[in-house]
Amino acid sequence: MAYTPKQVFLNGIWLENPIYRQVLGICSTLAVTNLLANTLFMCFGLIFTTALSNFTISVLREYIPKRIRMIVQVLIIACYVMIVDIIIKALVPDIHRFIGPYVGLIITNCIIMGRAEAFASQNRPLLSLFDGVASGVGYSLVLIFIASVREPLGFGTILGMTLPARDLWWHSWIIMVMPPGAFFMLGMFTWFARRWLVKEVKR
Amino acid sequence: MDLQNMNFFVSLVLIFTSAAFTDNILLARFLGMCSCLAISKKVDTSIGLGGAVMFVTASTTAFNYLMYKYVLVPLGIEYLRLLVFIVIIAAFTQLLEMIIERFSEKLYYALGIFLPLITVNCAILGIALFMLNKPYSFWQAFFFGAGGGFGWFLAITLIGGIREKIKESDLPKGLEGPAITLIIIGIMSLAFVGFSGMIKI
Numbered sequence: 001m002a003y004t005p006k007q008v009f010l011n012g013i014w015l016e017n018p019i020y021r022q023v024l025g026i027c028s029t030l031a032v033t034n035l036l037a038n039t040l041f042m043c044f045g046l047i048f049t050t051a052l053s054n055f056t057i058s059v060l061r062e063y064i065p066k067r068i069r070m071i072v073q074v075l076i077i078a079c080y081v082m083i084v085d086i087i088i089k090a091l092v093p094d095i096h097r098f099i100g101p102y103v104g105l106i107i108t109n110c111i112i113m114g115r116a117e118a119f120a121s122q123n124r125p126l127l128s129l130f131d132g133v134a135s136g137v138g139y140s141l142v143l144i145f146i147a148s149v150r151e152p153l154g155f156g157t158i159l160g161m162t163l164p165a166r167d168l169w170w171h172s173w174i175i176m177v178m179p180p181g182a183f184f185m186l187g188m189f190t191w192f193a194r195r196w197l198v199k200e201v202k203r
Numbered sequence: 204m205d206l207q208n209m210n211f212f213v214s215l216v217l218i219f220t221s222a223a224f225t226d227n228i229l230l231a232r233f234l235g236m237c238s239c240l241a242i243s244k245k246v247d248t249s250i251g252l253g254g255a256v257m258f259v260t261a262s263t264t265a266f267n268y269l270m271y272k273y274v275l276v277p278l279g280i281e282y283l284r285l286l287v288f289i290v291i292i293a294a295f296t297q298l299l300e301m302i303i304e305r306f307s308e309k310l311y312y313a314l315g316i317f318l319p320l321i322t323v324n325c326a327i328l329g330i331a332l333f334m335l336n337k338p339y340s341f342w343q344a345f346f347f348g349a350g351g352g353f354g355w356f357l358a359i360t361l362i363g364g365i366r367e368k369i370k371e372s373d374l375p376k377g378l379e380g381p382a383i384t385l386i387i388i389g390i391m392s393l394a395f396v397g398f399s400g401m402i403k404i
Binding site: 195 | 230231232233234235236237240241282283284285286289290293322323324325328329332333336375376377378381382383384385386388389390392393395396
C-alpha cells in the first residue's frame with residue numbers, strides 16, 4: 001500500500017472526512033453537539049479510541065481469523081471504550097451524566113469499525129495509528145464547528161459562558177438545541193461541504 | 204409519573220408509547236442513524252431492516268436487563284456492562300441468523316444482508332444503556348425495548364417512503380443523498396417533538 005503519512009492525514013481530515021464524505025458516526029454528531037463542552041470530551045474519547053483500536057487491530061491483523069474478525073474487532077474497541085468511559089466518569093461526572101450513554105455508543109460508532117475494516121486490517125501499525133488520529137480529528141473538527149454554531153444560537157452561551165448579546169437583544173432559538181436543529185444543521189453543513197468538495201475532486 | 208404506584212398494565216402501555224413516540228430513538232435520541240441513512244432508500248428494505256431491529260431490540264434488552272441485574276450488579280462489575288452488552292447483542296444476532304437460516308430460507312434471503320448490520324446498529328446498544336438509567340422491572344424493560352424498536356421501525360419506514368418520492372425531484376448539487384435526507388429527518392423530528400410532554404416517564 002503506497003500511502004504516505006501526509007496523504008493519510010489529508011484523507012482523514014478533508015477529502016475522506018468521516019462525517020460529510022462517508023456519512024459515518026452520525027448518531028453522536030447529532031446528540032452531543034448542543035453544548036461545546038460535551039462535544040470536546042466526546043471528541044477526546046473518539047480520537048483516543050479510533051487511534052488505539054486501529055493500532056491494536058493492525059498489530060493483530062495477521063492473527064485474527066477472517067470469519068470471526070468482526071467480533072474480535074468489536075471486543076478490542078469495547079475495551080478501549082470502557083477505559084474512556086471510566087476516565088470521563090472520574091474527571092467530569094456532571095458531563096458524564098449527559099453524554100454517558102453516547103460514550104458507550106462509541107463502540108458501535110461506524111467510524112471506528114469502518115477504519116478498522118478499511119484501513120487497519122491491511123496496513124502497518126504505525127500508519128494505522130496515524131490514520132485513526134486523522135479520522136478522529138476530521139470528525140472532531142466537524143463536531144466542534146457544529147457545536148459552536150448550535151450552542152450560541154440555542155442557549156446564548158459558549159462553553160457555558162454567557163455571551164453579552166444574550167442579555168441585550170438576543171432571543172435564544174430553542175429549536176437549535178433540540179433534535180430538529182441538529183438535523184438541519186448537519187444537513188446544511190453536508191450540503192455546503194459537498195458543494196465545495198465536488199469542485200476539488202474535479203480539479 | 205410514578206411507575207411504582209400505577210396499574211402494572213397501564214405502565215406497560217405508557218412505557219411502550221413513550222419509547223415509540225415521545226422519545227423516538229431515531230428522531231429524538233439520534234440513534235441508528237448510520238444504517239438508517241444507508242438503508243432507507245426504499246420502503247420494502249426499510250420495513251425488512253426495521254422489523255429485524257424491532258425483534259432484536261426487544262429480546263436483547265430483556266436479556267441485558269437480566270444479565271445486568273442478576274450477574275453484573277451482584278458481582279460488583281458494572282463497569283464491564285459495555286463489553287457484556289455488545290457480546291450479548293452480537294451473539295444473539297448470530298443465533299438469530301442461524302435459526303432463521305434453518306427454519307425459513309425465504310426469510311433468510313429477504314433479511315440476508317441486514318442481519319450482520321444489526322450488531323453495529325447503535326439503537327440496540329443505546330436502548331440497553333438508556334434502560335439502565337430507569338427503575339424498570341423485567342417486563343417494563345422488555346416493553347421499553349419493544350417500544351424503542353417499534354419507534355425505529357416507524358421512523359425508517361416513513362423516511363423510506365419520502366425518499367422514494369424525492370428521488371424524482373431535481374435537487375441542487377451537493378444536496379442529493381445524505382444532505383436532503385438529514386433535512387427531511389429534521390422536519391419529521393419537528394413533528395415528533397410535538398408529541399413530547401404528553402407522557403413523561
